[in-house]
Amino acid sequence: AGGGRECVLCAVGSYAGYVGAVECSLCPNISTTTFGTGTNSSSGCVCELGHEGNGGADPSGCLPCAEGFFKDKAQIGNCTACPRLTTSPIGSDALNDCTCVSNALLVEGECACEEG
Incomplete structure (x- = not known):
């Protein structure tokens, strides 16, 4: 009977380029993913955690923070600056990655300048 192909949603990190596509394509740029299954165009590809940019719609893709x-959400957009007197490594994906700069001390849960 039918003989048609069964529709299957594209996996996270991939998309169907057009209605009726037989295969899914991977998000085109480095460090991009999708919010979930069933994405239907490259513009649905967003930056992974720890990366910023315009996602699949932008040929430059996403760059590490x-x-x-840091950037703790998979989405299009910019990274967030660490709080005052803290820093983090390149590509940080959580606020917890922000630690006191070398000349600051942790005092009651916040970084403070050394006296003197």
Whole structure:
């Protein structure tokens, strides 16, 4: 009977380029993913944790967050600056990655300048 192909949703990190596509394509840029299954165009590809940019719609893709910044959500957009007197390694994906700079001390849960 039928003989048609069964529709299957594209996996996370891939998309169907057009209605009726037989195969899914991987998100085109480095460090991009999708919010979930069933994405239907490259514009649905967003930056992974720890990366910023315009996702699949932008040929430059996504770049790691700079030192002193982090991004804890997979989405299009910029990284967030670490709080005052803290820094983080390149590509940080959580606020917890922000630690006191070398000349600051942790005092009651916050970084403070050394006296003197």
